[in-house]
Amino acid sequence: MQKPIRILKKINYFWKRSQVPAKGLVKISTIDKLIIFLICIVISIISSYKILLVQTLEVSDVFSWGFTFAEVLFSCGLLILISRKENPNINARQILLIISLLLIVQMIKNIYGSSLSPLSIIVPPALIISQGMGTITALAWISIASLSWPESITNINNNLLFITLICACVVSVLGGKIRSRAQLLQLSIFVPIGALISQWILIGNEEYSLIDNQALFELNGKIFSDSLLLAIIMLIIILFIPIFESIFGLLTKARLMELADKEKPLIRRLSIEAPGTFEHTLLICGLAEEATRMIGGDIDLIKTGSLYHDVGKLHAPNWFIENQDGAKNPHDEIDDPLKSAEILQAHVDQGLKFARKNRLPKPIANFIPEHQGTLKMGYFLNKAEEKKLKFNESDFRYKGPIPQSKETAILMLADGCEAALRAMDINASDYEALETLSKIFDSRQVDGQLNDSNLSKGEIFLIKKSFLNVWKRIRHRRIQYPTTKNNTFS
Ligand SMILES: [Fe+2]
Ligand SMILES: [Fe+2]
Numbered sequence: 001m002q003k004p005i006r007i008l009k010k011i012n013y014f015w016k017r018s019q020v021p022a023k024g025l026v027k028i029s030t031i032d033k034l035i036i037f038l039i040c041i042v043i044s045i046i047s048s049y050k051i052l053l054v055q056t057l058e059v060s061d062v063f064s065w066g067f068t069f070a071e072v073l074f075s076c077g078l079l080i081l082i083s084r085k086e087n088p089n090i091n092a093r094q095i096l097l098i099i100s101l102l103l104i105v106q107m108i109k110n111i112y113g114s115s116l117s118p119l120s121i122i123v124p125p126a127l128i129i130s131q132g133m134g135t136i137t138a139l140a141w142i143s144i145a146s147l148s149w150p151e152s153i154t155n156i157n158n159n160l161l162f163i164t165l166i167c168a169c170v171v172s173v174l175g176g177k178i179r180s181r182a183q184l185l186q187l188s189i190f191v192p193i194g195a196l197i198s199q200w201i202l203i204g205n206e207e208y209s210l211i212d213n214q215a216l217f218e219l220n221g222k223i224f225s226d227s228l229l230l231a232i233i234m235l236i237i238i239l240f241i242p243i244f245e246s247i248f249g250l251l252t253k254a255r256l257m258e259l260a261d262k263e264k265p266l267i268r269r270l271s272i273e274a275p276g277t278f279e280h281t282l283l284i285c286g287l288a289e290e291a292t293r294m295i296g297g298d299i300d301l302i303k304t305g306s307l308y309h310d311v312g313k314l315h316a317p318n319w320f321i322e323n324q325d326g327a328k329n330p331h332d333e334i335d336d337p338l339k340s341a342e343i344l345q346a347h348v349d350q351g352l353k354f355a356r357k358n359r360l361p362k363p364i365a366n367f368i369p370e371h372q373g374t375l376k377m378g379y380f381l382n383k384a385e386e387k388k389l390k391f392n393e394s395d396f397r398y399k400g401p402i403p404q405s406k407e408t409a410i411l412m413l414a415d416g417c418e419a420a421l422r423a424m425d426i427n428a429s430d431y432e433a434l435e436t437l438s439k440i441f442d443s444r445q446v447d448g449q450l451n452d453s454n455l456s457k458g459e460i461f462l463i464k465k466s467f468l469n470v471w472k473r474i475r476h477r478r479i480q481y482p483t484t485k486n487n488t489f490s
Contacts, residue, residue: 032092039099040076046106047072047148068148075144076102083137088404089363094133097248101125102145110150117226118164119195122146124233126168127187130175131241132250138172159202167195167230179253179300181238188234196227251361256300259308259364266311266358276322277313280418281306287414287421287470291463292407295455302407305367308360309411312351312368319343337384341377341396348372348398370408371415372398373449402449409453410463416440421471433471437464 028036048068054061076099083098084090108121122145130138146165171191178184245255258264262271271278285306292302317323319330331340348369355365374397381396403409417440424433441464444450450460 028092028095032096036080036092036095036099039096039103040073043076043099043103043106044069044072046103046110047150050110050150072144072148075148079137079140079144082140083133086134086136089366090133091249091362093248094250097244097250098129098133098137098141101128102141105145106148106150117229118146118161119167119226120229120233122164123168123171123191123230124237126171127175127184127234127237128241128244130172131178131184131252131254132244132248135172135176138175139169142168142172157203160199163195163198163202166198167191170194177253179257181254184238184241184254185235188231188238191234192227192231195230196224199226246359249361251301251363253300255361256304256364259360260300260304262307266314266354267307269314270311274313274317274320274323276325277310277317277320280322281310283422283474284309284411284414284418287418287467288407288410290470291410291414291466294462294466295406295410295459297406297410301363302410305364305407306411306414308351308355308364309367309371309415310347310351311354312347312349314354315346315350316343320347331380337380337387337389338391338395340380340383344377344380345398366404367408367411369399370401370403370405371411372400373402373412374398374400375412375444375447375449402451403453406453406455406459409450409455412449413441413444413463414467416444417467421467421474424471424475426475430468430472434464434468437467 048065051061051065051068079098079102080095083095087094102125105121105125108116122142125145126138126142129141142165146161146168171187174187175184178187241250241252241254244250245252262268267278270281285303288302288306289299292299313320313323318327321329331343334340351368352365354360355368376393377396377398381393384391384396403412417437420436420440421433424436441460445460455463
């Protein structure tokens with residue numbers, strides 16, 4: 001009896017783990033929910049109404065209509081759930097985009113029926129969704145779009161449907177990984193070529209001539225025209241992806257890479273006005289990237305997020321120790337721990353303002369408050385205690401929230417360990433370095449800062465190990481190579 005209970009408890013544990021970080025889900029307003037629901041209803045009606053358009057309506061037809069209507073509505077709900085699960089930060093606009101694309105596709109199916117190739121209907125939206133919302137959401141979208149046809153699909157060649165499904169899956173999987181616009185262009189050329197060859201082999205070439213002169217839209221099964229139309233639509237979509245990014249706040253890999261460019265004005269300002277913070281940022285990037293690679297997280301996201309995490313220090317660079325360069329510390333001059341704590345908190349608030357001004361996507365802006373979480377400002381808290389000031393402990397804590405994702409939690413840990421690793425004695429052993437790291441990691445865990453991050457114990461260990469590896473690399477670089485008179489260049 002105890003064994004099944006233990007198994008049930010384990011299943012419950014894994015289910016709960018899989019639900020974190022549920023707290024990070026973006027709230028959707030009632031109006032947005034209503035609009036999304038109405039669009040889902042319209043999609044269900046469009047997808048099912050043709051069942052009722054028979055000369056003699058029977059009860060079985062009404063049942064069949066009701067079943068199809070409910071099936072499509074349920075599928076839409078499932079699609080939204082999957083998209084929210086894959087992207088906890090997804091907002092109403094992005095859900096609207098996914099649902100609207102489904103609505104447009106169902107309308108096109110109704111208008112053009114089987115005269116327009118399913119390749120051109122289903123593959124291009126899959127590219128937008130995989131780029132902006134990820135592979136799993138795109139695959140879920142494809143399964144609904146290819147299963148639900150308002151008309152009977154007997155007019156459409158089975159092989160063509162199969163090829164469409166394969167092409168859409170390839171676009172979804174690669175689209176979620178592609179990191180540059182150039183690779184996107186390659187995809188928009190190679191997928192249509194692949195579709196052309198597969199149609200040539202599977203559908204046969206005896207019926208059709210390879211080059212068809214008729215209008216593109218009126219053709220069905222004309223394989224060259226189908227593939228050409230697919231290539232044209234995909235190229236147009238690639239041109240429009242930057243517009244989709246800004247309208248719907250999509251965070252594509254290419255956008256992340258562009259934001260990580262060190263020539264971006266905000267990063268350039270950081271390197272000129274707060275060189276110490278910039279150096280700290282670069283080291284943190286190295287630590288966080290290595291740790292994220294080790295646990296299989298989103299490397300591009302953390303790389304870009306780390307670059308922007310302390311941009312708020314631009315509002316007053318010399319109030320932060322790394323930029324003081326031996327000069328007087330203004331905190332000593334004001335000698336007011338409460339004011340100093342406010343200035344520290346301001347680097348988060350101002351950072352969020354910079355993020356809004358520079359239109360940084362939300363997942364990047366999240367790194368700004370979450371890297372500090374609700375950490376204690378220990379130095380100034382001690383000072384306030386020494387001075388016997390009246391205060392609440394919350395006055396000396398950042399306002400949070402605590403890290404809501406693995407990536408922001410890694411950044412918090414890297415931020416805490418960076419100074420300690422930099423200050424470590426060059427002759428320190430690996431054991432000593434690991435002990436220092438463990439102390440910082442433990443303090444964050446005991447303080448509850450990692451509670452919402454979904455990091456497992458094993459992952460925390462791997463992060464620690466990867467920080468140690470980075471430190472070993474830094475130590476190796478700092479060791480002076482012996483030089484001789486004859487050999488000073490090697
Ligand atoms: Fe910070
Ligand atoms: Fe920092």
